[in-house]
Amino acid sequence: MPPPPGTPPYAEFVVKVSKFCNLRCRYCYEFPSLGDTTRMSLDDIRAMFGTVGEYFRDHPRRLDFVWHGGEPLLMGADFYWRLLQYEHEIFDPLGLPFTNAVQTNLTIVRPDIIRVLKEVFDEVGVSVDLFGGNRVDRFGGDVQPKVLHGMQALLDEGIHFGCISVLSKATAPYVENIYTFFEDLRLSFRFLPIYRTGYAGQLAPHELSPAETVDALKVATDRWFASAVPIRVEPVETYVSNVLSHLSGRGRRYYDKEHGEAVFIVDTDGGVYSNGDAYDGSLRHGNIFHDSFSDMRRSAGFARALAQSRARVRDACTGCRYFGSCSGFFMGEATPEQRWRDGDGRLFCGVALPVQHYIEERLRTAGLLTAEGQVDLAELRQRAGDTERSVGHR
Amino acid sequence: MADATTPGSGEVPSDRPRIENAPKHWQPSPLSDISDNAYNRLYAMTLEETYAAEVMAQPDSYADFFLESPQTRFHEFVGPPELKGAEVRASRMAMVDRLRLAGEAKYPDFFVDSPHNGPPFHEKFLDKGPPKPKSDEVEGEINLEELVSPVGERVRMLSQSRVLAAFMRMQQSAGQ
Numbered sequence: 367m368p369p370p371p372g373t374p375p376y377a378e379f380v381v382k383v384s385k386f387c388n389l390r391c392r393y394c395y396e397f398p399s400l401g402d403t404t405r406m407s408l409d410d411i412r413a414m415f416g417t418v419g420e421y422f423r424d425h426p427r428r429l430d431f432v433w434h435g436g437e438p439l440l441m442g443a444d445f446y447w448r449l450l451q452y453e454h455e456i457f458d459p460l461g462l463p464f465t466n467a468v469q470t471n472l473t474i475v476r477p478d479i480i481r482v483l484k485e486v487f488d489e490v491g492v493s494v495d496l497f498g499g500n501r502v503d504r505f506g507g508d509v510q511p512k513v514l515h516g517m518q519a520l521l522d523e524g525i526h527f528g529c530i531s532v533l534s535k536a537t538a539p540y541v542e543n544i545y546t547f548f549e550d551l552r553l554s555f556r557f558l559p560i561y562r563t564g565y566a567g568q569l570a571p572h573e574l575s576p577a578e579t580v581d582a583l584k585v586a587t588d589r590w591f592a593s594a595v596p597i598r599v600e601p602v603e604t605y606v607s608n609v610l611s612h613l614s615g616r617g618r619r620y621y622d623k624e625h626g627e628a629v630f631i632v633d634t635d636g637g638v639y640s641n642g643d644a645y646d647g648s649l650r651h652g653n654i655f656h657d658s659f660s661d662m663r664r665s666a667g668f669a670r671a672l673a674q675s676r677a678r679v680r681d682a683c684t685g686c687r688y689f690g691s692c693s694g695f696f697m698g699e700a701t702p703e704q705r706w707r708d709g710d711g712r713l714f715c716g717v718a719l720p721v722q723h724y725i726e727e728r729l730r731t732a733g734l735l736t737a738e739g740q741v742d743l744a745e746l747r748q749r750a751g752d753t754e755r756s757v758g759h760r
Numbered sequence: 761m762a763d764a765t766t767p768g769s770g771e772v773p774s775d776r777p778r779i780e781n782a783p784k785h786w787q788p789s790p791l792s793d794i795s796d797n798a799y800n801r802l803y804a805m806t807l808e809e810t811y812a813a814e815v816m817a818q819p820d821s822y823a824d825f826f827l828e829s830p831q832t833r834f835h836e837f838v839g840p841p842e843l844k845g846a847e848v849r850a851s852r853m854a855m856v857d858r859l860r861l862a863g864e865a866k867y868p869d870f871f872v873d874s875p876h877n878g879p880p881f882h883e884k885f886l887d888k889g890p891p892k893p894k895s896d897e898v899e900g901e902i903n904l905e906e907l908v909s910p911v912g913e914r915v916r917m918l919s920q921s922r923v924l925a926a927f928m929r930m931q932q933s934a935g936q
């Protein structure tokens with residue numbers, strides 16, 4: 367039986383193997399748990415793979431595991447070699463492809479870790495802000511020099527990696543500089559606005575308002591347009607894609623959690639949550655160590671999460687000029703911190719919509735739109751074609 | 761009065777970074793400033809969107825999703841099985857990756873011919889010599905000798921660090 371329309375071809379599991387971390391980054395939403403050494407055991411991991419394999423053999427998708435924390439590399443190299451072995455044992459016979467990614471603070475760079483990064487993980491994400499001094503160890507020491515050293519080690523080893531820079535009050539004034547740094551190194555990266563809080567009051571010194579976030583992302587957008595270096599810069603490229611899809615007048619995609627959900631947060635205790643709902647117990651789908659995936663999709667927690675997600679998309683996305691090109695995922699999976707309301711209490715899309723407006727206007731100003739407001743493909747082809755010989759050398 | 765960012769208003773957006781402590785050295789580029797490379801990227805992405813729309817118009821096709829998640833990942837659709845099988849389609853950025861490769865052909869490597877009456881060798885910028893043997897024997901444990909390198913060696917390594925050099929350039933440009 368074919369999958370229902372809107373079913374994505376992958377399922378991504380963001381696995382919190384442990385909250386334990388050697389750092390105490392000041393804005394970290396896991397801050398209250400960073401000293402907790404509770405960790406998933408290999409038996410837990412095997413149980414999780416069993417649950418996932420049992421369900422997805424009948425709903426074939428690519429399985430993407432993102433090993434997350436805390437600092438996931440504190441689990442040690444052996445842990446990842448063993449889980450890779452389990453993945454092959456469980457998923458290969460079922461014909462389920464899988465990938466592994468890790469999001470690390472890159473403060474632990476040993477030969478055994480390097481080898482794991484190189485041979486176990488398909489993708490490596492490094493957290494580095496470059497400004498602000500908010501990424502600190504338990505004693506308040508700035509770990510950035512160590513991280514920069516680690517990045518060089520990865521480059522020397524030929525390990526492909528991308529970076530995340532948290533967009534905060536400390537980094538927003540330096541968006542231009544941060545972009546240039548990654549451009550210099552030919553490294554793709556993401557500006558990640560703070561989107562979740564660890565405890566009341568934690569984010570006051572760090573968090574940007576939606577308008578400030580938009581301003582910062584407009585600067586990033588300007589740099590994306592002006593840059594001669596084709597690195598991937600998120601979320602700018604997602605927004606550009608949405609605008610191009612909108613201007614094509616043909617694309618139609620709508621996010622609905624029931625069949626379209628693709629990102630699952632797996633807490634250290636096995637609790638499963640939607641991307642925007644972690645760790646709200648009332649919206650917990652179930653426990654991946656003990657419950658079947660089918661049962662989790664029928665649970666009361668998932669039903670509540672689904673209803674709330676649909677309500678957000680309905681309230682914020684209906685009537686939006688980009689809805690259908692922008693799938694509504696931003697609102698469907700918005701964290702509580704991203705569920706902005708106007709003075710009348712109405713939910714609104716505080717970042718994606720204004721940045722996409724800005725991108726569309728930039729395309730118009732550049733003369734890339736027709737009188738009907740669609741992409742002037744002939745003009746764009748000409749400008750791209752004219753420069754084909756000089757790609758990368760501007 | 762139309763919002764300056766409202767599409768169709770025909771006005772140039774006037775809004776610019778309003779963050780109070782924005783560094784003064786940064787001057788916004790003119791809105792018409794689009795690099796040659798960006799035109800290539802935009803063209804590649806437009807073709808990808810057009811193709812996506814065609815595939816989605818097929819019966820029983822999957823919708824595609826562009827996800828904003830905390831990870832540095834984004835995903836593409838797959839077409840209906842009769843078109844593409846069950847394989848995930850290559851990222852739209854594959855085209856961009858090819859552009860990147862095309863632009864990075866001129867790294868500074870060269871051959872050195874018999875220096876000091878020795879044999880010729882192939883020199884590559886930032887070359888650190890032959891790779892170290894794979895250290896299977898240190899699996900799962902820390903090799904202190906590898907971790908604690910002599911001070912001189914570390915200074916030399918740092919002086920060759922592309923990352924550190926880029927960081928220092930960035931700090932200088934930020935006035936720090």
